[in-house]
Amino acid sequence: MARKLLLEHINVPGIHTFDVYRQKGGYRSVEKALKTMSTDDVVEEVKKSGLRGRGGAGFPTGMKWSFLAKPEGKARYLVCNADESEPGTFKDRHLMTYLPHLLIEGMIVSSYALGAATSFIYVRGEMMPQIRILEKAIAEAKNAGFLGKNILGSGYDLELHVQPGGGAYICGEETALIESLEGKRGNPRIKPPFPAISGLYGCPTVVNNVESIAAVVPIINDGGDEYAKIGIGRSTGTKLISASGNLNKPGIYEIDLGLPVEEFIYSDEYCGGIANGKRLKAVVAGGSSVPILPANLILKTLTGESRLMSYESLAEGGFQSGSMMGSGGFIAFDEDQCIVRNTWNFSRFYHHESCGQCSPCREGTGWMEKVLHRLEYGHGKMSDLDLLVDVSKKIEGNTICPLGDAAAWPVASAIRHFRDEFEWHVTNPSDALNRNYGIANYADPLPKLEEIS
Amino acid sequence: MSEKVKVTIDGITVEVEPGTSILNAARQIGGDIVPPAMCYYSKLEGSGGKCRTCLVKVSKGSEKDPRPMPKLVASCRTGVMDGMEVENITSPEVIEARKGVVEMLLINHPLDCPICDQAGECHLQDLSYEHGVEKTRYEFERRTFDKIDIGDKIQLHMTRCILCYRCVYVADQITNNRVHGVLGRGDASEISTYIEKAIDNDFSGNVIDVCPVGALTDRTFRFKNRVWFTKPVDAHRDCPTCKGEVTLWYKGEEVLRVTGRKDQFGEVADFICNTCRFETKKTSDWVIEGPRHIAKTSVISSNHYEMAKPLDVIKHNPILIEANKEEFERATKI
Numbered sequence: 183m184a185r186k187l188l189l190e191h192i193n194v195p196g197i198h199t200f201d202v203y204r205q206k207g208g209y210r211s212v213e214k215a216l217k218t219m220s221t222d223d224v225v226e227e228v229k230k231s232g233l234r235g236r237g238g239a240g241f242p243t244g245m246k247w248s249f250l251a252k253p254e255g256k257a258r259y260l261v262c263n264a265d266e267s268e269p270g271t272f273k274d275r276h277l278m279t280y281l282p283h284l285l286i287e288g289m290i291v292s293s294y295a296l297g298a299a300t301s302f303i304y305v306r307g308e309m310m311p312q313i314r315i316l317e318k319a320i321a322e323a324k325n326a327g328f329l330g331k332n333i334l335g336s337g338y339d340l341e342l343h344v345q346p347g348g349g350a351y352i353c354g355e356e357t358a359l360i361e362s363l364e365g366k367r368g369n370p371r372i373k374p375p376f377p378a379i380s381g382l383y384g385c386p387t388v389v390n391n392v393e394s395i396a397a398v399v400p401i402i403n404d405g406g407d408e409y410a411k412i413g414i415g416r417s418t419g420t421k422l423i424s425a426s427g428n429l430n431k432p433g434i435y436e437i438d439l440g441l442p443v444e445e446f447i448y449s450d451e452y453c454g455g456i457a458n459g460k461r462l463k464a465v466v467a468g469g470s471s472v473p474i475l476p477a478n479l480i481l482k483t484l485t486g487e488s489r490l491m492s493y494e495s496l497a498e499g500g501f502q503s504g505s506m507m508g509s510g511g512f513i514a515f516d517e518d519q520c521i522v523r524n525t526w527n528f529s530r531f532y533h534h535e536s537c538g539q540c541s542p543c544r545e546g547t548g549w550m551e552k553v554l555h556r557l558e559y560g561h562g563k564m565s566d567l568d569l570l571v572d573v574s575k576k577i578e579g580n581t582i583c584p585l586g587d588a589a590a591w592p593v594a595s596a597i598r599h600f601r602d603e604f605e606w607h608v609t610n611p612s613d614a615l616n617r618n619y620g621i622a623n624y625a626d627p628l629p630k631l632e633e634i635s
Numbered sequence: 636m637s638e639k640v641k642v643t644i645d646g647i648t649v650e651v652e653p654g655t656s657i658l659n660a661a662r663q664i665g666g667d668i669v670p671p672a673m674c675y676y677s678k679l680e681g682s683g684g685k686c687r688t689c690l691v692k693v694s695k696g697s698e699k700d701p702r703p704m705p706k707l708v709a710s711c712r713t714g715v716m717d718g719m720e721v722e723n724i725t726s727p728e729v730i731e732a733r734k735g736v737v738e739m740l741l742i743n744h745p746l747d748c749p750i751c752d753q754a755g756e757c758h759l760q761d762l763s764y765e766h767g768v769e770k771t772r773y774e775f776e777r778r779t780f781d782k783i784d785i786g787d788k789i790q791l792h793m794t795r796c797i798l799c800y801r802c803v804y805v806a807d808q809i810t811n812n813r814v815h816g817v818l819g820r821g822d823a824s825e826i827s828t829y830i831e832k833a834i835d836n837d838f839s840g841n842v843i844d845v846c847p848v849g850a851l852t853d854r855t856f857r858f859k860n861r862v863w864f865t866k867p868v869d870a871h872r873d874c875p876t877c878k879g880e881v882t883l884w885y886k887g888e889e890v891l892r893v894t895g896r897k898d899q900f901g902e903v904a905d906f907i908c909n910t911c912r913f914e915t916k917k918t919s920d921w922v923i924e925g926p927r928h929i930a931k932t933s934v935i936s937s938n939h940y941e942m943a944k945p946l947d948v949i950k951h952n953p954i955l956i957e958a959n960k961e962e963f964e965r966a967t968k969i
Contacts, residue, residue, distance in 0.1 A: 350820065367817065372684035372712045538798060538817070538824035540685050545739040548822040552775045569772055576735030579706045580687050 185412075187400040187420050188393070189436045192280050198315060200322035203283040209328055211402035215291045216336040219402075224295035228398060230406030232418035237263055237354075237391030238469065238509040239584075240493045243398075249378040250296055251386040259387040260293045260301040261363065262395050265347045265354035267306055268469040269531055270511030273422035274392035276434045278305070278312040281396070282319035286342065288395035290328060291402055293340050296388055300341045304359050307347040316344045351535035355583045356389040357381075358537065369539045370583035391509075393422055414440030417492035421510055428516035430454035439492045443467075444481050446491055447514065460516040463621050464600070467496050468508020470528045471588030473595030474521070475505050476624035484628065501595065517621035522607050522614075525596040526554035532589035543586040546577040550593055557604060560611030567604050571597055600624070640717040644668055644691075645725045657710035657721055658689055662900065668723050669900070671733075671762055673740070673847045674799035675711035677902055682804045683711035686797065687736045688762060692729050695720035707732055730766070737766045742773040743822065744848075745794050753849030755862040755934045758901055759797060778822060788854050788913050789843060793825050796850035802826060802842035809838045809906055826850070837876055840912040844895045844903050855913055856884075856892035863934045865891055867927035868955070872920055877908040882927045883918075890916045899930055925954040 196202040203209075215224050229244030250258065262285065266274040278285060285303070293301045305313050320342050323329045331339050347353050348362040357371035360382045381387025397419060401409045410418045417439040426432045429447070431454040437446065446452045447462065456462050465480040466472060482488055484503045489495050493507045515524065533551040538544040550573055556562050574590035581587070597604055602622060607614040639650040642660050645668045651660045659677065661669045670691055675683030683689075689711045693704040698718030707729060710721070723729055741763055748754040780793035803816055803826065818827045842851050865884040872879045884892045893912050895903030915921070929936040 352820075372709065374714075533821060536821035538819070538821045539800075540687050541736055541739045541797065542687055544798065544822050544824070545742050549739075549742060549773060549775075576732070576739065580690060580732050580736065582684060582687075582709075 185420075185438075186436050187409075187412075188277065188281070188284065188396050188422065189434070198280060198282055198319070200283060200319070200326055203281075204326070207403075208283055209287055209323075209326075211399045212287055212290050212294075212328055213334060215294055215402050216334050216338055221295050221297055224291060224402065227406040228295070228401055231397075231401040231409040232406075232413075232416060233394065233397055233401060233409070234417065234493060235391060236393035236397065236421065236509070238268070238471070240507055243390065243394050246378070246390070247292075247296060247388060249376075250388055251379045252297070253386070257300065257383075257385045258296055258298045259382045259385055260289065260296050260298040261356075261359065261382060261387060261389045262289060262301070262303040262392055263354060263356065263359055263389050264303055264305040264309070264312075264392045265351075265359060266392070266509075267308075267351045267354055268471065268509050268511055269528065270424065270426055270466060270513045271469045271509045272424045272426075273434050273510060275309060275312060276424075277392055277396060277422070278309070278316060282312075282315050283323065284396045284399060285316070285392055286319055286323050286329075288398045289342055290323075290333070290340060292388075292390065292395050292398050293342075294338055295398075298388075299339055300343070302343050302345050302363060302382075304345045304347055304353070304363055306354075307349040310346070313344055313346055320344065350537070351531075352537045352583070352585060355585065358583065359389060360387060369537050370585075372582055412438050414490060414492050415494055417494060417507075421491070421507075423491070423510045423512050425453050425512045425514070427512075427514035428457045428460065428519070429514050430457050437491055439490075440495075441491045443489045443491055443496075446512075453514070456514065456516050458516070460518065461621055461625055462514060463517045463519060463624050464515040464521060465505075466511070466513040466515075466592070467505045469511030470513075470531065471584075471591060472506040472508040473501060473504070473591050474525075474599065475503075475595070476599045477621075478625055478628050479503055479599070480505070482628055486628070501591070502598075505595075517625075518618050520558075520618045521596055521600040521603050522554070522558050525593055526551065526558045528592045529554050529589065532585065536585060536589070540582045540586070542577045543581045543589065546573050546586070547589045549573055550577075550589070554593070557607050558614075560607070560615050562604075562608045562611070564605065564608050566608070567597055567601065570594075640715055640719075642715040642717075642719045642721065644721045645723050651715060653715075653717075655715050656683075657691060657693075657708075657713050657715055657719075658683075660715050661710065661721075661723065670710045670723055671758070671765075672711055672900070673758055673762070673797060674801060676801050676804070676845055677900075678906070679801060679804040679808060679845070681807075682799075682801055684709045686740070686799055688733055688740075690729060690732050690736070692722040692726045693719060694722050694726075734766045734768070737762050738768065738772070740797050741767060742771065743778040744797065745777060745779070747795070750858075751795065751849040752852045752857060752862075753795075753846075756897075756901075757849060758847040780825060783827070784854070785851075786839065788840060788909065790852050790854050790857065791826065792850050792852065793827075794850075795848050796826055797848055798824060798826070799847055801845040801847070802851060805838075805842050805845050805906075809836075809841055837908045837910070838906055840909045841895070841903070841906045843912075844897070844906075847901065853892055853912070855916075859891050860886050865935075867929060867935065869896065869924040869927050870921035871924060872911065872915065872922060874908060874911055877911060878905045879907070879911060880905055881907050881911055881921075883921060883923075888918075890918060890921075892916075896927070923952050923955065925952075 191206045225247050233243045234240045348368045352358045353362045353368040355370045358368040362368035377387040423435045448455045462477040466474045483498045496507050497504045529551045533547040536543045536547045574594040577586045578590040603619040644661050670689035672689045673686035690707040691710040695701050697716030783791045865886045868883045870883050883890045895907050
C-alpha cells in the first residue's frame with residue numbers, strides 16, 4: 183500500500199473539524215512556512231517537488247508561481263479553482279467535503295508564497311454543501327488565528343473568501359473563472375495577457391486546482407525533495423484518481439504516479455477489476471476531454487511496454503495511440519458499453535457547455551452533437567465519420583480556450599480507435615438500436631510492431 | 636517615443652509601433668495579405684479574437700525567441716514582436732483553418748442574401764465568396780429567431796447574426812447606458828435587449844454600421860433598395876451632437892439612407908448620431924463634399940452615375956459632375 187499524502191486521515195472521525203484536524207498534525211505547514219521560511223523558499227520548495235498542475239494541463243506549479251508578475255503597489259491574488267465539472271472527475275469535491283482544512287492550509291501557505299493578501303476559492307455553484315463546509319472551516323481557522331490579521335504573529339495578513347460559481351463548465355477555464363469571479367459573464371478572455379500578468383481585477387493572479395494547492399501541504403511538511411522521490415520521472419508525487427464506470431470498486435484513489443494502469447484496474451487494492459466478471463473494452467483516462475483508448479492500448483503502449491498512470495506514459499504515442507493524464511477522471515467501459523453513444527453523450531455535454539464566444543466551438547460542437555445523435559439513432563451515413571473527423575480538426579486549436587480542443591479530442595479519438603463500431607452503426611441501424619457492438623477486437627493483444635512493418 | 640519593431644507578413648517587411656497587433660501591421664501593408672476580420676473593430680476597445688477568421692501562423696516568434704507559436708493565433712489580438720515572421724495567405728494551414736471558420740459561420744446563417752439589406756456590403760458574403768465552398772455539409776435545421784424591433788429605427792434579425800459582439804461593445808462604449816447584451820450560451824446565445832426594451836440613445840444607430848452582417852438593419856432603409864443601386868456621396872452638416880460627417884446613399888433624387896464613412900476595412904471614421912442617420916434625409920440638410928470612394932472590386936461601384944439623366948444633386952455640384960464624367964468614361968470603356 184502506497185503512502186497517502188492527501189487522504190492520510192480521511193477516515194478519522196471528525197477530521198472536517200479544526201480540532202481533530204489540528205490534532206492529526208494539521209496546520210504544521212503553515213507554522214513551518216510562516217515562521218521559518220521566506221516566500222521565495224516556499225516557491226523554491228514547490229519547484230523542487232516537481233508538482234504539476236492537477237487540474238488537467240499538468241503545468242509545473244512552481245514554475246507557474248515564479249511567472250507571477252510582482253509590480254509595486256498592485257495586489258496579487260491566488261484563486262483556487264474548485265469549479266470541478268468535468269464528466270468523470272469528482273476528486274476535488276471529495277477533498278473539500280472531508281478535508282476542508284487541508285485545502286485551507288494549502289491556501290494559506292500558497293498565498294503566503296505568492297504574497298497574496300486576499301485569496302478566493304471559486305467553488306462550483308452546484309456544490310452548495312461543500313461551500314458551507316468550507317465557509318465553516320474558514321471561520322474555525324480564523325478563530326484559531328490561522329487567517330485574518332497577523333497570522334501566528336508573523337505579520338502576514340490573509341483573507342480567504344469562498345465564491346459560489348456561475349453554473350457553467352466554462353467557468354473552470356482560468357480566465358473565464360476570473361471573469362466570473364469579477365461578476366461578469368463567464369467568457370474566457372483572449373490570451374495574452376496571461377493571468378500571471380493581468381488577471382483578477384487586472385492584477386497578477388495565479389489560478390490553481392484544489393488538489394495542487396492541497397499537495398503544497400505535504401511538500402512543505404516533508405520538503406520538496408522528499409515529495410519528488412514519489413512518482414516516476416517528471417510525474418512526481420501522488421495523484422487523486424476518480425475512478426468510475428464499470429469497475430468493481432469505483433471511487434477516489436490516491437495513487438503514486440507511475441502505477442501501472444493494469445494494476446490500478448485489476449488489483450484489489452484499487453478498482454478490483456471490471457464489474458460482473460465482464461471484460462474491459464475502453465478507458466477514458468483523464469476526464470471526458472481526453473482521447474478515449476481501447477483496452478489494448480490503455481494497458482500497453484505501442485512499443486509493448488505497460489502503460490503507467492503518469493503524465494508521460496499516458497500521453498505516449500501522442501494522439502495516435504496515447505491519451506492524457508487530464509484531471510484524473512478515470513472512466514472504464516466494459517464490453518457491453520456503446521462507444522458511439524458515449525461519444526454522443528460527451529459531445530452533447532460540450533455542445534451544452536460551449537460559451538458561444540468564438541465561432542468554431544459555438545457552431546462546431548452543436549454540429550458534431552447532431553451528427554453523432556444521428557449515428558447513434560440509426561440514421562447515420564458512412565460519410566458522417568469523415569465529416570466528424572474533419573469538423574473536429576476544424577475546431578481543434580482554432581478556439582480561444584481549450585474547450586474547443588476538449589470537445590474535438592473525444593470525437594476524433596473515438597472514431598480513430600472504434601471506427602468499426604461506428605461503421606456498424608451505419609450498416610446495421612436496426613441492430614444498433616437493440617444491441618451493442620460488443621468488445622470485438624478492442625481487447626486483443628496489440629500486434630508486435632515488427633509484424634506490422 | 637519607443638523604437639519601431641520590424642515584422643514580416645507573407646514576406647513583406649513593415650516597421651510598426653510596438654504594441655501594434657499583427658492585423659493592424661498587415662493593414663499598414665495593405666492588399667491581399669490583410670487577414671479578414673469579422674469581429675475586430677479598431678474603434679471598439681476590447682473587440683476581436685472571437686470570430687477566428689483572422690487566424691494566422693506565426694512561423695517565427697521574434698528575434699529574441701525565434702520559436703514558432705504552437706497554434707494559429709488571432710492576428711487581431713496578438714501583438715507584434717521585433718523580428719516576428721507571420722504567414723497568412725502563404726500558409727495552406729491558415730487557409731484551411733479559415734475555410735473551416737467560414738463554414739462554421741455559415742452553418743447557421745440563413746444565406747438569405749437575395750432579400751437581405753446588407754447584401755453587397757456584407758463581410759460574411761465577401762468571406763464566403765473567397766473561402767467558402769459551394770455546398771454546405773450541414774444537414775440539420777438551422778437556428779432561427781423571430782425578428783425583433785429594437786426601437787422604431789433598428790431591427791434585430793438574430794437568425795443572421797454571427798455573434799461578433801461588436802454591437803455589444805458599441806453599447807458598452809458609445810452609449811452610457813447599456814441595455815443590450817448576450818443572453819444564453821453556446822449556439823443558443825443571442826444578442827438581445829432586456830425584454831425587448833428599445834435602445835434609447837443618441838448614438839444607438841451605430842450598431843447598424845458596426846454589424847458585419849445583416850443582423851442589425853436600418854428600419855428606415857429596410858427593403859427600400861439594394862446597396863449597389865444607390866450612390867454613395869460624402870456630405871457633412873453642422874451637427875450639435877456628432878461630427879456630422881457622413882455618407883449619403885442616393886437613389887434618384889432621394890437620400891435613401893445615411894451611414895458613417897466606412898473605410899476599406901468596413902470601419903467607420905466617426906460614429907454618427909441618430910439625428911444625422913435617421914432624421915435628416917433631404918439633400919438640403921447637407922453640404923455635399925463629393926463622391927465616396929468605393930473599392931473597384933466592390934459591387935457597389937458597378938453602378939455608375941448616370942450621364943444621360945444626371946440627378947439634380949449632381950447637376951448642381953461641380954465636383955460631382957467631374958466625378959461623374961470620369962466614372963462614366965471608365966464604365967463605357969469596360
